[in-house]
Amino acid sequence: MLENKLEVEEVVNLIENKKINELKKYLERINGADFPTIFEELDEEDILVVFRLLNKERAAEIFTELDSDLQEKLINSFSDVELKNVVDKLFMDDTVDIIEEMPSNVVKRILRSVDEKDRKVINEILNYPEDSAGSIMTTEFIDLKEEMNVAEAFEKIKKIGLKKETVYNSYILDKNRKLIGVIDIKDLLLADRNQKLKEIMDTNVITVTTHDDREDVTKIFDKYDYVALPVVDKEGRLVGIVTVDDAIDVIMEETSEDFEKMAAMQPNEDEYFKTSVFTHAKNRILWLLILMISSMLTGSIITNYETAFAAVPILVAFIPMLMDTGGNCGSQTSTLIIRGLATDEIKLKDFFKALWKEIRVALVVGLILSLANGVRILLQYHDIKLATVVGLTLVATVVMSKCFGCILPMLAKKLKLDPAIMAAPLITTIVDTCSVLIFFNIAVAIMHI
Amino acid sequence: MLENKLEVEEVVNLIENKKINELKKYLERINGADFPTIFEELDEEDILVVFRLLNKERAAEIFTELDSDLQEKLINSFSDVELKNVVDKLFMDDTVDIIEEMPSNVVKRILRSVDEKDRKVINEILNYPEDSAGSIMTTEFIDLKEEMNVAEAFEKIKKIGLKKETVYNSYILDKNRKLIGVIDIKDLLLADRNQKLKEIMDTNVITVTTHDDREDVTKIFDKYDYVALPVVDKEGRLVGIVTVDDAIDVIMEETSEDFEKMAAMQPNEDEYFKTSVFTHAKNRILWLLILMISSMLTGSIITNYETAFAAVPILVAFIPMLMDTGGNCGSQTSTLIIRGLATDEIKLKDFFKALWKEIRVALVVGLILSLANGVRILLQYHDIKLATVVGLTLVATVVMSKCFGCILPMLAKKLKLDPAIMAAPLITTIVDTCSVLIFFNIAVAIMHI
Numbered sequence: 001m002l003e004n005k006l007e008v009e010e011v012v013n014l015i016e017n018k019k020i021n022e023l024k025k026y027l028e029r030i031n032g033a034d035f036p037t038i039f040e041e042l043d044e045e046d047i048l049v050v051f052r053l054l055n056k057e058r059a060a061e062i063f064t065e066l067d068s069d070l071q072e073k074l075i076n077s078f079s080d081v082e083l084k085n086v087v088d089k090l091f092m093d094d095t096v097d098i099i100e101e102m103p104s105n106v107v108k109r110i111l112r113s114v115d116e117k118d119r120k121v122i123n124e125i126l127n128y129p130e131d132s133a134g135s136i137m138t139t140e141f142i143d144l145k146e147e148m149n150v151a152e153a154f155e156k157i158k159k160i161g162l163k164k165e166t167v168y169n170s171y172i173l174d175k176n177r178k179l180i181g182v183i184d185i186k187d188l189l190l191a192d193r194n195q196k197l198k199e200i201m202d203t204n205v206i207t208v209t210t211h212d213d214r215e216d217v218t219k220i221f222d223k224y225d226y227v228a229l230p231v232v233d234k235e236g237r238l239v240g241i242v243t244v245d246d247a248i249d250v251i252m253e254e255t256s257e258d259f260e261k262m263a264a265m266q267p268n269e270d271e272y273f274k275t276s277v278f279t280h281a282k283n284r285i286l287w288l289l290i291l292m293i294s295s296m297l298t299g300s301i302i303t304n305y306e307t308a309f310a311a312v313p314i315l316v317a318f319i320p321m322l323m324d325t326g327g328n329c330g331s332q333t334s335t336l337i338i339r340g341l342a343t344d345e346i347k348l349k350d351f352f353k354a355l356w357k358e359i360r361v362a363l364v365v366g367l368i369l370s371l372a373n374g375v376r377i378l379l380q381y382h383d384i385k386l387a388t389v390v391g392l393t394l395v396a397t398v399v400m401s402k403c404f405g406c407i408l409p410m411l412a413k414k415l416k417l418d419p420a421i422m423a424a425p426l427i428t429t430i431v432d433t434c435s436v437l438i439f440f441n442i443a444v445a446i447m448h449i
Numbered sequence: 450m451l452e453n454k455l456e457v458e459e460v461v462n463l464i465e466n467k468k469i470n471e472l473k474k475y476l477e478r479i480n481g482a483d484f485p486t487i488f489e490e491l492d493e494e495d496i497l498v499v500f501r502l503l504n505k506e507r508a509a510e511i512f513t514e515l516d517s518d519l520q521e522k523l524i525n526s527f528s529d530v531e532l533k534n535v536v537d538k539l540f541m542d543d544t545v546d547i548i549e550e551m552p553s554n555v556v557k558r559i560l561r562s563v564d565e566k567d568r569k570v571i572n573e574i575l576n577y578p579e580d581s582a583g584s585i586m587t588t589e590f591i592d593l594k595e596e597m598n599v600a601e602a603f604e605k606i607k608k609i610g611l612k613k614e615t616v617y618n619s620y621i622l623d624k625n626r627k628l629i630g631v632i633d634i635k636d637l638l639l640a641d642r643n644q645k646l647k648e649i650m651d652t653n654v655i656t657v658t659t660h661d662d663r664e665d666v667t668k669i670f671d672k673y674d675y676v677a678l679p680v681v682d683k684e685g686r687l688v689g690i691v692t693v694d695d696a697i698d699v700i701m702e703e704t705s706e707d708f709e710k711m712a713a714m715q716p717n718e719d720e721y722f723k724t725s726v727f728t729h730a731k732n733r734i735l736w737l738l739i740l741m742i743s744s745m746l747t748g749s750i751i752t753n754y755e756t757a758f759a760a761v762p763i764l765v766a767f768i769p770m771l772m773d774t775g776g777n778c779g780s781q782t783s784t785l786i787i788r789g790l791a792t793d794e795i796k797l798k799d800f801f802k803a804l805w806k807e808i809r810v811a812l813v814v815g816l817i818l819s820l821a822n823g824v825r826i827l828l829q830y831h832d833i834k835l836a837t838v839v840g841l842t843l844v845a846t847v848v849m850s851k852c853f854g855c856i857l858p859m860l861a862k863k864l865k866l867d868p869a870i871m872a873a874p875l876i877t878t879i880v881d882t883c884s885v886l887i888f889f890n891i892a893v894a895i896m897h898i
Contacts, residue, residue: 245674263784299766317748335712
């Protein structure tokens with residue numbers, strides 16, 4: 001942070017004093033990923049000055065890292081030639097990402113600045129479903145042929161490498177562009193120059209198809225430790241690759257989405273501060289309304305037992321404790337199950353195994369909580385009947401909550417819904433109603449109210 | 450999955466029929482990362498048979514992927530020579546990971562099987578704090594000198610590359626082993642064979658130090674799109690690298706930890722099914738007890754207003770709705786703030802900006818909820834006073850909950866605690882007490898009870 005601040009001061013200083021040559025040299029020493037932070041402190045005109053001093057590759061690289069508002073402003077200030085210079089150097093997946101965020105007049109300008117062939121590829125990627133492997137892949141990869149030898153392979157990489165997103169992996173295609181093997185640059189480097197690629201390529205290639213879910217793609221990265229993953233179409237032809245940096249972005253986004261869903265919000269793609277108050281409110285109100293209406297049910301149930309708490313008013317004092325404990329137990333279990341399903345640690349076929357585990361955990365936890373509560377009630381109220389009622393209710397509530405917490409996310413998964421919606425808020429509401437019912441029924445039975 | 454099943458059947462079949470040569474060939478075609486799933490279905494003796502047929506590199510690679518129970522069993526079955534063969538081919542970070550999970554007698558056997566120099570390195574890595582960059586780095590990287598030319602660099606990489614974890618990046622060290630530059634293999638490949646490394650190396654190297662938090666390391670990977678990150682000691686000497694696959698593992702682990710903490714559990718390192726019922730119960734009981742005792746406070750407060758709900762029993766029916774809505778609003782906000790702090794989208798200096806945003810969102814959301822509730826109360830009970838009491842309480846509760854949800858995680862961060870503990874369960878409990886207090890005070894004032 002401190003370093004960025006010094007960099008900003010130096011850049012501003014050099015611009016103000018019109019020391020353009022020095023500025024140009026200084027900019028070369030700044031890491032590309034730090035420019036967005038620096039740009040935050042500059043006005044638009046100065047950003048343009050900086051931009052025009054960067055070489056084309058770097059300008060394109062830095063452009064992809066900016067937020068979409070700034071990108072739009074810059075594109076509007078670019079001349080057609082400047083825009084073409086940037087777009088020409090962009091990788092295909094970055095161009096598509098930018099297009100997706102721009103208003104239609106800007107999109108038209110961008111598409112005008114790419115050539116016919118690229119325009120076709122861009123339109124194809126734009127047509128892949130959101131959240132699919134196709135939508136996050138890039139089409140710039142190194143393809144080689146199995147008859148080539150290592151020396152020829154190096155020659156080709158040297159010729160086309162600069163325009164490719166990664167040279168770490170090369171892909172071997174047959175004459176129909178079907179993927180038949182992959183070679184890591186390490187194997188190429190360690191091999192003899194005359195060896196044929198056929199002999200050293202790895203034919204056991206893990207691929208994904210264009211329509212696979214991007215979350216499944218990240219699981220493969222996690223499992224197989226790759227730096228890039230080939231994406232094939234239905235005919236097995238290689239159409240693109242997903243690189244590990246994009247996989248990390250997807251992991252971060254999907255995790256944020258899960259957190260939001262599990263806290264009863266509609267997921268939001270923009271950053272917290274970039275989202276307006278009304279969008280925030282809109283994302284939150286739907287679930288709040290649904291949950292509020294559901295919790296009224298618990299309220300109405302309580303009124304049915306008016307005679308009970310009129311006769312023994314102290315009963316009401318235990319309602320918050322029972323509701324909270326039930327909710328907490330349920331959300332512990334549902335969180336573990338949802339996360340386990342997301343990381344494949346828990347599978348649908350483990351349903352009974354998980355349920356049986358949760359029931360046993362619930363019995364242990366429930367007994368300890370009942371005991372703690374029983375001691376406290378006996379000390380404070382000297383009322384063994386009350387201690388029994390609360391203790392029994394606690395054990396039943398804990399077991400029930402943990403069962404709901406286990407069953408509902410797995411049911412959602414079975415129904416091809418997102419398990420993350422079956423999280424704490426919804427489970428708390430369901431458990432509330434049930435725990436109040438259990439409580440008053442046990443109370444009526446034992447206390448003969 | 451299906452594919453794994455067929456692979457298992459074929460392996461079992463070949464073992465049973467003692468077709469060892471065929472089995473060996475068949476094993477070569479299986480992806481290393483699939484072996485753990487296959488081993489799940491084999492007994493220990495067959496696993497050993499399979500293991501002995503793999504070449505040394507592959508055996509080591511597969512060994513690192515197994516779970517620690519199976520690793521321990523295998524090590525106990527290995528002869529000293531076999532153990533040395535595996536350990537020799539392991540990368541340093543993997544050896545350390547294995548050692549950390551083993552009982553001391555196995556650790557001794559492993560340390561006996563490595564040479565003096567490696568033993569020293571292992572002990573150093575073991576001494577780095579848990580969750581530090583040092584604890585997840587590997588010490589096998591490619592180091593070059595700035596006076597070398599590109600051809601010499603390739604020669605060295607070819608000579609030592611096989612034993613290094615990655616050849617994608619090479620690090621340029623001065624004579625004191627201080628890190629002065631980095632070269633991506635792409636730049637080496639595209640450069641002229643006679644160019645000096647000095648001319649093509651990138652001197653703007655982002656590094657971490659051995660004691661940096663591993664979570665901060667993952668943020669750098671997310672921001673800078675690297676495949677490896679150099680780790681230096683206090684003197685700036687290069688001591689290791691963290692590779693992107695290990696960064697992904699850390700991201701997944703830290704995320705699971707956050708989920709667990711936010712659901713009021715102590716984080717658990719083992720997989721769900723590998724954790725015993727009692728460990729599960731132990732991880733959950735502490736927070737449940739704390740929260741249960743806190744929620745009793747809400748109960749006692751209710752008893753103070755016994756006369757109020759004796760006079761207007763319908764008031765009790767609104768308690769669950771108010772408590773749940775407050776809890777849900779608070780957990781929405783705290784989730785967004787905690788996640789924002791974790792991803793650096795929200796910083797401590799944004800405190801008032803975030804709080805002001807949440808207050809405005811709360812007012813919008815609170816008014817909508819009050820309106821919905823008011824309409825319902827008027828329709829059902831025709832009681833405008835009750836509608837006013839509930840409506841005012843709702844707005845106050847929502848604003849208060851969202852303030853708590855914003856303030857508490859940021860306070861935790863300020864105090865260098867983990868913001869994740871200030872999540873839904875704790876906030877719900879705090880908000881419960883306050884919302885009940887607000888409710889009865891407003892009711893007493895407006896209804897003159």
